[in-house]
Amino acid sequence: MNVLENEIDKINEAVLEMMHLVGQQLEKSKRALLGPDTELAEEIIFTEKRINALELTIDRYCENAIALYSPVATDLRFLISMLKVNSDLERIGDYAEGIASYVTEMEEDLNQDMLAAIKINEMFDLAMEMMVAMEKGAREENTGLLRKLFKMDSSLNKINKKKSKVISEYIKKDPNLIIQGFYLHSTIKKLERVGDHIKNVAEDYIFYLDAEIFKHKKKKK
Amino acid sequence: MELESKHIKIKTKDINVYYDTVKVLNNINMEIEPNTVTALIGPSGCGKSTFLRLINRMNDYIEGFRKEGDVLLDDKDIYSKNTQVELLRKEVGMVFQKPNPFPKSIFENVVYGLRIQGVKDKQKLNEAAEQALVQAAIWDEVKDNLKKSALALSGGQQQRLCIARTLAVEPSVILMDEPASALDPISTAKIEELIHELKKDYTIMIVTHNMHQAGRVSDKTGFFYMGDLVEFGDTKEMFMSPRKQETENYISGRFG
Ligand SMILES: Nc1ncnc2c1ncn2[C@@H]1O[C@H](COP(=O)(O)OP(=O)(O)OP(=O)(O)O)[C@@H](O)[C@H]1O
Ligand SMILES: [Mg+2]
Numbered sequence: 479m480n481v482l483e484n485e486i487d488k489i490n491e492a493v494l495e496m497m498h499l500v501g502q503q504l505e506k507s508k509r510a511l512l513g514p515d516t517e518l519a520e521e522i523i524f525t526e527k528r529i530n531a532l533e534l535t536i537d538r539y540c541e542n543a544i545a546l547y548s549p550v551a552t553d554l555r556f557l558i559s560m561l562k563v564n565s566d567l568e569r570i571g572d573y574a575e576g577i578a579s580y581v582t583e584m585e586e587d588l589n590q591d592m593l594a595a596i597k598i599n600e601m602f603d604l605a606m607e608m609m610v611a612m613e614k615g616a617r618e619e620n621t622g623l624l625r626k627l628f629k630m631d632s633s634l635n636k637i638n639k640k641k642s643k644v645i646s647e648y649i650k651k652d653p654n655l656i657i658q659g660f661y662l663h664s665t666i667k668k669l670e671r672v673g674d675h676i677k678n679v680a681e682d683y684i685f686y687l688d689a690e691i692f693k694h695k696k697k698k699k
Numbered sequence: 700m701e702l703e704s705k706h707i708k709i710k711t712k713d714i715n716v717y718y719d720t721v722k723v724l725n726n727i728n729m730e731i732e733p734n735t736v737t738a739l740i741g742p743s744g745c746g747k748s749t750f751l752r753l754i755n756r757m758n759d760y761i762e763g764f765r766k767e768g769d770v771l772l773d774d775k776d777i778y779s780k781n782t783q784v785e786l787l788r789k790e791v792g793m794v795f796q797k798p799n800p801f802p803k804s805i806f807e808n809v810v811y812g813l814r815i816q817g818v819k820d821k822q823k824l825n826e827a828a829e830q831a832l833v834q835a836a837i838w839d840e841v842k843d844n845l846k847k848s849a850l851a852l853s854g855g856q857q858q859r860l861c862i863a864r865t866l867a868v869e870p871s872v873i874l875m876d877e878p879a880s881a882l883d884p885i886s887t888a889k890i891e892e893l894i895h896e897l898k899k900d901y902t903i904m905i906v907t908h909n910m911h912q913a914g915r916v917s918d919k920t921g922f923f924y925m926g927d928l929v930e931f932g933d934t935k936e937m938f939m940s941p942r943k944q945e946t947e948n949y950i951s952g953r954f955g
Pocket of ligand 2: 747748749876906
């Protein structure tokens with residue numbers, strides 16, 4: 479194994495670790511919100527620092543590998559992709575932390591009817607399912623599995639689209655729900671964004687593995 | 700203009716080359732458009748230099764050399780009976796790995812080819828020398844000292860002088876066999892910049908062992924392995940996503 483291959487192994491391990499950590503954060507953010515569990519929320523906020531540090535480390539590894547080994551072909555595609563994957567994962571971590579910090583500020587119990595109506599449970603579960611599939615796809619370098627994420631993401635988008643209407647109906651009935659309405663609105667938005675980042679990760683892996691670029695392709699109006 | 704860009708400058712058709720009974724190039728088909736830089740890469744002994752020398756018939760001197768297939772330059776078979784090899788060499792210039800200036804002045808080196816062609820007009824020689832030295836990006840370094848011996852120049856300067864010598868006879872194709880492998884990074888960068896400039900007026904083929912040089916200077920890259928042209932295509936594509944595993948292994952240094 480040459481030196482660059484060693485570096486690439488190291489980066490691969492770190493990215494998979496990052497993926498796993500971020501998945502845990504998201505799963506915990508669900509439990510923290512729906513519990514509610516303030517202690518768990520504090521733990522998420524604390525772990526976020528570790529994720530940020532790991533992001534910097536991965537960035538540095540990738541930059542060094544590019545600068546020192548002038549990679550080409552698969553190696554180059556891997557490094558370009560991992561730089562992007564890294565930043566998408568970090569953003570997912572941010573969203574989990576954002577949800578957690580709402581839990582720490584929460585002053586009232588969440589209205590269970592509204593929670594059910596906006597399908598927040600399903601939203602979390604779908605996002606988690608995507609996280610798990612992404613990690614498996616990445617670990618096994620299985621582009622078939624990664625391609626399935628695009629379809630899953632569109633289910634998330636569907637729920638997201640309905641959120642404003644559903645929440646505003648609850649607020650109309652009971653204006654006291656306005657604060658938690660806003661928070662839940664932004665939580666759903668965050669989960670929808672998580673889906674987008676997972677989709678980006680899948681695209682980057684597919685570019686690395688199959689040398690295929692399909693971002694921007696479908697954007698033609 | 701559209702038509703011109705479709706024109707094929709150099710075309711090889713089903714080329715096989717043998718040295719005595721050993722086949723060293725195997726069915727090579729390549730089409731090269733004008734005003735492009737084509738890099739030839741591949742492990743030592745794979746046939747890059749042999750292929751390059753085919754284009755200006757430098758292999759003809761080699762004992763036991765034999766070829767099958769055709770090499771077309773501007774649609775004309777350069778191995779046909781009517782080809783005048785001297786004219787071909789004027790049309791297809793060559794720059795070698797080691798700078799090989801003659802033990803003469805800088806000026807005499809540059810105008811060497813023209814003198815052979817019988818050009819005597821002093822004015823014409825002066826103009827041609829200046830133009831070639833400017834094109835080869837060495838004019839500023841030597842203009843006050845054209846009478847100095849070429850051997851007193853640095854390696855990188857000598858190589859650019861040899862390029863000037865090649866350019867002075869106004870070829871349309873320039874073949875370069877590892878032109879920068881004996882040079883430091885600064886001289887190498889100069890040669891690479893020069894290749895970039897020269898592309899406007901010439902069609903260039905360059906053999907290089909430096910993968911990143913191939914990436915930097917060329918539009919197209921051909922990867923040779925054991926006499927086969929394994930892959931030939933856009934350099935960008937080849938370096939980002941080669942089609943063949945052998946190419947991938949070679950360019951990423953995982954060969955063998
Ligand atoms: N003059 C010659 N007589 C006999 N065989 C030769 C001669 N020149 C080259 N060969 C053989 O032909 C094959 C191709 O050689 P060539 O010089 O074209 O390779 P190359 O790709 O340019 O290698 P390098 O990167 O080392 O310059 C080799 O196997 C070599 O041994
Ligand atoms: Mg050679």
